[in-house]
Amino acid sequence: MSRLSKKSPDELTDGQREQFERISRFRQPDADGQIGGPFDPWIRSPEVARRAVSLGNFVWERTTLSRRIVELAIVVTARFWRSNVEWVAHARMAREQGVSPAVIDAVFEQVTPEAAPADELLTIEVCRALHEDHELPSDLYQRVVNEFGEQGLVEMIMTIGFYTFVSMTLNAFEVEVAQGQDAPF
16 A cells, blocks of 8 residues: 555645646546556645656657667666566556567566667666666767767666656555556565
């Protein structure tokens, strides 16, 4: 059960209700008035919700990276943070975008996939380096810029930074996976 106290929409402040209504336009609330994911915690701070949703929309709609690479970067981040909700949602989405089950399994097991497209191997390497070592060695930096460009690297960093924020929110408030789904961590 989530640590966050449930609030019905009529219990929210005007600012919270405004963000609840904004988010409800793209994510249907449950029967109990909860939106789920990181959204219910974010709504407690309307300015955070407004800005986080806007940044999330960029990841979903306007990045120059392919959706396959974005989903893979999110999965690596979900694994690093042991974020159940993000793993369950984005491992599925990564598969739907063409990331093989073997690659997803390797990310979960924290090993390098034996066979994967070069851009996926590079994405995993970059994301792991930033999460685990907090830096990009010169050779890795040059390889990722050669593959995705400087803009692509900035957008990959923003994606994993944003999903670090998402994962930390979910973990801090102990947001659970949807009923009927198993928590992997």
